[in-house]
Amino acid sequence: MFESVIGLEVHAQLKTKTKIFCGCSTKFGESPNANTCPVCTGMPGVLPVLNEQAVTLAIKTALATDCKVAEQSRFDRKNYFYPDLPKGYQISQFAFPIAEHGFLDIEEKRIGITRIHMEEDAGKLTHDPARGKSLVDLNRAGTPLVEIVSEPDIRSAKEAVQYLKKLHLILKYTDVCDANMEMGQFRCDANISLRIKGTKEFGIRAEIKNLNSFKHVEKAINYEIERQAYILEEKGKVIQETRLWDPAKNKTNSMRGKENAHDYRYFPDPDLVPLIVDDKWIEKVKKTLPELPDAKKTRFVSEFNIPEYDAKVLTSSKELADFFEETIKDLKDKKQASNWVMTTMLGMLNTKGLSIDSSPVSAQSLAKLLKLLEDNTINIKGAKAIFEEMVETTKSPETIVKEKNLEQVSNASELESIVAAIIDKNPKEVEAYKNGKTKLFSFFMGQVMRETKGKADPKIITEIIKTKLQDIN
Numbered sequence: 001m002f003e004s005v006i007g008l009e010v011h012a013q014l015k016t017k018t019k020i021f022c023g024c025s026t027k028f029g030e031s032p033n034a035n036t037c038p039v040c041t042g043m044p045g046v047l048p049v050l051n052e053q054a055v056t057l058a059i060k061t062a063l064a065t066d067c068k069v070a071e072q073s074r075f076d077r078k079n080y081f082y083p084d085l086p087k088g089y090q091i092s093q094f095a096f097p098i099a100e101h102g103f104l105d106i107e108e109k110r111i112g113i114t115r116i117h118m119e120e121d122a123g124k125l126t127h128d129p130a131r132g133k134s135l136v137d138l139n140r141a142g143t144p145l146v147e148i149v150s151e152p153d154i155r156s157a158k159e160a161v162q163y164l165k166k167l168h169l170i171l172k173y174t175d176v177c178d179a180n181m182e183m184g185q186f187r188c189d190a191n192i193s194l195r196i197k198g199t200k201e202f203g204i205r206a207e208i209k210n211l212n213s214f215k216h217v218e219k220a221i222n223y224e225i226e227r228q229a230y231i232l233e234e235k236g237k238v239i240q241e242t243r244l245w246d247p248a249k250n251k252t253n254s255m256r257g258k259e260n261a262h263d264y265r266y267f268p269d270p271d272l273v274p275l276i277v278d279d280k281w282i283e284k285v286k287k288t289l290p291e292l293p294d295a296k297k298t299r300f301v302s303e304f305n306i307p308e309y310d311a312k313v314l315t316s317s318k319e320l321a322d323f324f325e326e327t328i329k330d331l332k333d334k335k336q337a338s339n340w341v342m343t344t345m346l347g348m349l350n351t352k353g354l355s356i357d358s359s360p361v362s363a364q365s366l367a368k369l370l371k372l373l374e375d376n377t378i379n380i381k382g383a384k385a386i387f388e389e390m391v392e393t394t395k396s397p398e399t400i401v402k403e404k405n406l407e408q409v410s411n412a413s414e415l416e417s418i419v420a421a422i423i424d425k426n427p428k429e430v431e432a433y434k435n436g437k438t439k440l441f442s443f444f445m446g447q448v449m450r451e452t453k454g455k456a457d458p459k460i461i462t463e464i465i466k467t468k469l470q471d472i473n
Contacts (some may be wrong), residue, residue: 002194002232004225005202006154007114010167011145012177013121013185014057020120020144021048021091028183032137040120040142042086047271050075054144057176058098058118059277059285061146064174064292065113065167067102069282075118075272079265084123084136092119092147094266098275104170105294106162112151119145140184146176152191152202157221161214164188169293173318187212192224194232203228204238208245208252220245224252296321304334313342319356320346326363331370340370344384348391361390369397381454382406406455415448415456419464422447423472433469441465 019026022039039046062069074096077089097117103110123141127134148167154160168186171177179186193205206224211217223245228238243252291299293315300311300321314324320341328337345366349359369386372378378386378401389400401407422444423430433440448461 001197002229003197004155005152005193005195005205006156006160006221007152007191008150008154008160008163009189009191010148010164011121011187011189012061012148012171012179014054014144014146015175015177016051016053016057016144018051019142020051020054020118021142024142026143030139032135033139035139036141040086041138042088048091050272050275051144054118055098055275055277056285058116058146059282060174060176060289061148061171062099062102062116063282063286063289064170065102065104065116065148067099067113067116069099069277070096071277072096073098073117073275073277075269075275076266077269082122083134084125084138084141086123086138086141090120090122091269091272093117096274098277104163104166106159106166109159111153111159111163114149114151116146116148119147121145157218157225160190160221161218164214164217166293169316173290173293181212184212188217190217190221190224192221192228193238194225194228204240206238206240206252207242209242209255211245216245216247219247219250220252223250227252290318304328304338306335306338310335310338310342314338317356323356323363327367327370329367331367331374333370333374336373337370340366344387360394361387365390365396372397372401376457377401378406379455379458415461416464416468418448418451418456419444419461419468422451423468430469430472434472444469
């Protein structure tokens with residue numbers, strides 16, 4: 001009956017060393033109010049000076065999301081009162097943003113991007129109910145943000161999460177943002193409304209503020225869709241308002257009536273001249289763009305002949321994609337390498353709670369191990385044992401092979417003698433196999449492996465056992 005209409009506003013902290021309008025550090029985790037100065041604390045008579053690197057990163061964000069960068073944009077004052085906003089206004093862009101009209105593709109759907117604008121962040125309030133006090137930390141005040149506003153093209157919580165994950169991935173690939181959601185470097189406001197399916201007119205929307213995890217986004221949107229549907233089914237009226245997500249109770253709560261643009265009394269900031277971005281600047285930034293996730297995924301499929309699923313997993317982070325490419329540099333079997341990276345490597349990292357950057361097994365070490373496997377120096381069983389040893393000791397695979405005497409037995413005549421001896425020792429099993437109990441083949445394989453302490457080449461002994469058993473009358 002109802003169709004949800006969802007638009008997302010993402011705030012991403014730009015990866016600069018200093019704030020957007022002053023020279024204070026943006027380093028996270030400093031003692032409260034350590035990274036402040038008269039400019040970011042809103043002292044009278046101070047003047048903002050725009051951070052050029054912040055503009056460059058905003059341009060990079062725009063290019064990576066297929067937005068058109070404006071030749072001229074302008075900073076405005078967004079006026080409202082809140083204790084962590086020291087000036088009583090936020091410097092943002094309203095009428096003339098730095099970029100517009102882009103898009104992101106999720107699976108088989110395109111989500112439009114209305115605009116990207118630059119602004120400064122506010123500070124942070126810490127509430128202490130026991131003491132009846134609220135404390136203000138202005139370290140974050142003035143850190144540079146881009147706000148990326150989507151078109152209302154999203155129709156479900158699932159699509160919203162797909163869009164956010166894709167945007168998060170692009171910002172990480174381009175290195176414009178660390179995008180740590182726990183630190184508030186990537187957070188989202190979700191605008192949700194319902195309308196009768198088949199109609200074009202939008203319903204009354206509610207905005208859910210400051211969602212800082214994909215799980216919270218999905219749960220909050222689903223809850224809000226159900227809440228609004230219930231109101232409309234009961235012939236009630238949804239009111240335009242701002243709501244907050246309560247993860248403890250899994251529900252949204254009303255925060256305040258929703259302001260409109262005129263409530264903020266926007267006007268051009270008289271202390272900042274219009275921002276001019278010429279073609280030369282855009283071209284310079286364009287040259288720094290890395291290969292983006294979709295292009296990398298397509299290349300992995302075509303160049304390395306691996307399945308699309310593998311390519312999607314392997315490009316799910318730039319660090320993982322780089323690790324894979326370094327691993328396969330001198331390997332022939334790219335598919336075997338992708339299996340090892342996706343299952344063995346990621347499984348180990350997940351168990352130990354490590355990132356790919358902090359892996360005890362480097363891409364070069366994994367490549368050496370897989371080369372030994374490719375060259376039939378070791379078998380798969382030996383490779384797994386060697387990998388486990390590499391994780392614990394960081395020794396090279398070659399060293400472990402020598403120490404553990406794990407070189408694969410591939411000498412055909414030697415293996416033929418072993419197989420012949422095993423067949424001679426097990427006449428009952430041979431007779432049963434010849435009478436149709438073909439599952440006993442694994443018995444003979446196991447006996448050979450036990451005799452060779454797991455070092456026999458499985459391909460060679462398979463053929464030898466088949467031939468020997470067939471030759472018995």
